[in-house]
Amino acid sequence: MTRESLLTAGCHVVAAEGYAAASIAKIAETAGVAQGTFYNYFADRQALFDEMLPYIGLRMREAVEQAARDAPPGLRREVRRFEAFLRYVDENDGFYRILYEAEVFSPTAHRVHIENIVSGYRRTIRRAIATGRFPLMSDGKIECIIYQLLGMRAYAAMQIHSETNREQRARIIADAVDVYGRILNASLIVE
């Protein structure tokens, strides 16, 4: 309970002000406990940071999977995932910050987060290759494709995040999804 509230408090503070400004004092105050209490649940500040991305990353992945569930497997579903991710970023401004700052402030967690997503893709693509919906290629190339897909996703998210106008954001999401879909369709299916 207390632990959970410290974790969510940490997320709120980082979402609002970034890791650098997320002092134990602020986090404890936000969680409604004394500073000392923090150390009953986390070894140190870094320990909390390192749990934050897994925590919110899981929620994000669930939201994305939830949204993509009813799309047919394959490219359609992947495009849905892409769209769901962008929507999630649009609706959870703090998430993006926690995510991208993690590369700096919680590098281990960030690498694990990336690796989690990459291995999800890896499984999907292997399955797609097995069923012939995806061209046969080396593991190295698959890895590269995955990273490039992730990059498209991440930078579309950055584009959204750097736009403050609501309607423009909606437009960007629509355009980005369209572009992503075209690229995937054109290049990642077996003719």
Add this chain to the structure above:
Amino acid sequence: MTRESLLTAGCHVVAAEGYAAASIAKIAETAGVAQGTFYNYFADRQALFDEMLPYIGLRMREAVEQAARDAPPGLRREVRRFEAFLRYVDENDGFYRILYEAEVFSPTAHRVHIENIVSGYRRTIRRAIATGRFPLMSDGKIECIIYQLLGMRAYAAMQIHSETNREQRARIIADAVDVYGRILNASLIVE
């Protein structure tokens, strides 16, 4: 002279330990001057940070353009740029760190850096559309394509950066270039 050595010292320290650990003390010591001297050339630490990305970003862009110069304009040249960028990241380990941490520690400079690259792409693509080598599309979509290309580049760089083995890196570069070329060819040319 002193200013230049502070700037390069800053880059070295950030490359090695990140912006957060780049104290004035370390930077000044690396530059071989007294701490106070720092403030004869920069208003404060942030002022130095804000000059670092433009400084190394320019060098990187020059190296990339240099390498792409003798490729024919269009997709070929873009693939060359991609490759040159990855090579640059491979050979300048510090560059990647300075670049990606800038989003957190020098957001203004980072935005300018991204905008510089985006507007370079914008010009190129407009020209390609004018000569019919690129499908006609809305400005918004062009913007999205650019961001997704940038993302591919950035995450390919991240993949390289997170790999420590030299040969593996070379392999990743080759694969990533191949993948990037295929995607571009398949999706971004007028059939």
Add this chain to the structure above:
Amino acid sequence: MTRESLLTAGCHVVAAEGYAAASIAKIAETAGVAQGTFYNYFADRQALFDEMLPYIGLRMREAVEQAARDAPPGLRREVRRFEAFLRYVDENDGFYRILYEAEVFSPTAHRVHIENIVSGYRRTIRRAIATGRFPLMSDGKIECIIYQLLGMRAYAAMQIHSETNREQRARIIADAVDVYGRILNASLIVE
């Protein structure tokens, strides 16, 4: 408790070396706490400075009122106050320094301090006018009289402060009180 000891430590340091030399390090050491502890009780150095004059000013005013209490109201009591003030300055060497340096280092507190004393006088004089013991005059003139009385007090204090010999000081106090009494008697009573 800790707060109080920081406050009195601040007074001691300023009394001995002036506000300019009263570093947090010295104050904290004098109070017997770590430097960081200071900031648990005061927002910054200025915040402490701004509490010092009210703190010692109150004690001074109490001492003065205490001494003047058994004198008959009116000029007699005012002369007693004057004498008590000079004695207080004589016996509390630090007080004078904290007071006069405050005009520079804690201007707001100094203005409030002056205003406190001025309004005390204002009340007294209004009462004296109402009972006919004081000539009728405009508010502006009353204000001027008050300031000039304050000035007499302050410069008599300065004269004492700049004299190091104990006996000379006692002589100055006696003479100053006599002079003050004569001036008041001659000019500020209704004949």
Add this chain to the structure above:
Amino acid sequence: MTRESLLTAGCHVVAAEGYAAASIAKIAETAGVAQGTFYNYFADRQALFDEMLPYIGLRMREAVEQAARDAPPGLRREVRRFEAFLRYVDENDGFYRILYEAEVFSPTAHRVHIENIVSGYRRTIRRAIATGRFPLMSDGKIECIIYQLLGMRAYAAMQIHSETNREQRARIIADAVDVYGRILNASLIVE
């Protein structure tokens, strides 16, 4: 020449921002010379500070004497001096600051300044006693009177200085002069 311009530059800076903020950098810049040049004319910052009050104090005393010259000697002339001083403070806002901050930042000069004025008064009063225009009294009492007169002057100046409205200031000067004249007339002449 350079020395003079450094001196006046120092006065301007202190008048505008106070001694504490009067850095050598600002003073040298105001004087239009390099920082190093400062040390060709003054041993250190304090040396400049210690010359400032004598410098502007002299000008003030000259202005005051100039204004009082055509008044008949004795109380009338003293009241004129008082008025001239207040006018000087009114018209030279910086002067008051240089003067009162000197007690803190240039104590020796301040003491000398006070002593200069005191000894002027001493001579005048001795002469007045010799000619019977002033009651006979001990040297100690004379000294006390002088300090109290100075205090009246100083605090009337403070009252003016703390008032920002031009007209109110003029009113205060008139009232203060009137009050001062009454007090002097009532208490300091031989009946």
Add this chain to the structure above:
DNA sequence: CATGAATGAGAATTCATTCAT
């Protein structure tokens, strides 16, 4: 004499962490 870059000794302030209660 003038210059102005370089110096480095402080100063204020922050904050993660500890620990006695």
Add this chain to the structure above:
DNA sequence: GATGAATGAATTCTCATTCAT
């Protein structure tokens, strides 16, 4: 377990002063 006062190391930044040119 909870508390929150105390800690003190670390950091940024200022500025009087020096000195080689």
